[in-house]
Amino acid sequence: MLLENKNAVVHGAGGAVGAAVARAFAAEGARVFLAGRTGSALEAVAGKIRAAGGVAEVATLDALDEDAVEAHADAVSRTAGSLDVSFTAVSLPQTGIQGSRLVDLPPAGFDLPIATYTRANFLTTRAAARRMTAQGSGVILTITASPSRTAVPLMGGMAPAWAAVEALSRGLAAEAGPHGVRVVCLNAAGMADTPQIAEVYGLHADARGISRDAFQARMADLTLRKQLPTVAEIADVATFVASDRARGMTGAIANLTGGLIAD
Template identity: 45%
Template sequence: MLLKDKIAVIYGAGGGIGGAVTRAFAREGAKLYPADHEQVDTLDEQAVDRHLKCVIAEAGRIDVSFDAIGVPNSEILGVPLTELAVEQFGMPITAYTRSYFLTARLAARHMIPRKSGVIMTVTALLSRTGSPLVGGYGPAQAAKEALTRNLSAELAPHGIRVVGLRPQGMPETRTIRDAFEPRAKSSGMNWDQWLEFLAARTHPRRLMTLEEMANMAVFMASDKASSMTGTTVNLTMGTLDD
């Protein structure tokens, strides 16, 4: 098992991505401390700190911190930038980056003394390509990828890896459903046509599954990926060229 006896905290474990990662980590032998938004408010530094201290008190350490927190997309998608209020534009940028920063920084403080650990997050295709009606969602994902690089530059000398995953849209997730709704109004596409449109942009002409994404998360969290840090893994199945 790739993650046997690893102590892993997964924020956003109640969501589609966080839940899939939680199940995959469990299959590979990790000892899990899943936290959804009702358990830990990752925008609250003290709440994250209290939770981590409880993990350390019980498990003695933290090996993997995975931030899979999402922001309700129905509140941030579907409005043209020229009509978007600045507060609405800035909300996802603030929420996504604050959550990732707090969970990463506080986990790193516990990892540095042991000179070991992996900090992870998940972003999206929109971090690297333009798309209409996404407001501040794309800039938020780009900021997270920049933070991954900067965290790695500072933490790698302490033996800590920082990596991200950038999947293509996955039909099982709420994110892709929320992204579909504003486009349905403007384009007239139905759900099946929307999925076909996205799949046509990939090399295998299909969309990836949550299980495929979670399997890659397992590998990146494992010692088998010891050379990987300061990068976001491109899981867009060819939609986005590196």
């Protein structure tokens, strides 16, 4: 198993991406600590992991709350003996953020994602890095989307927020690398099989006066394989990158855009 005897924290584990990654981690042997704001969603994910024979624990907390994030990292390290993998997949409702031109966007629609995504990723990755550098090992994963590196209209503050998370990941990799800690950011095109992406596609479709299905087809056509990545595909790569088989990878932006961005 790729993650046998590893202890993994997943922030935003109640969402589609976080839940998929948590299940994939558990399937490969990790003891998974699910963190997020909605306890019922976390318990549902934990139930699926346990039913499949995995080990999962739940903590309800806000990734924007510094004290809560630090206390949770302490609790994991203390009870499990180590914090080996950290993955952050926080999200926001996108109405009022995406789907409007920058010249028409109120400051709040621009500021909110930048403040939220950067702070949440900073607090969660910092908490993980503190424990991992002390123990001399660990893997920290973040996730962004293709507009961080492409020219995409109607993204509001999301593209700058994702670009900031990527810069944060590289900087942390440089600082934590000498202590045995790897940091990798996963960059994905919109996974059409998640409720949030369905919402986002609807906002962009409405702004263009087309159907959501038509907009999704346009997005898929921009990829080289003519299909968008799935949540399961993202989870598979996250699991591999978190494992020792990817120990030569750090400070990298892993391209999961299906060729929408051709590196």
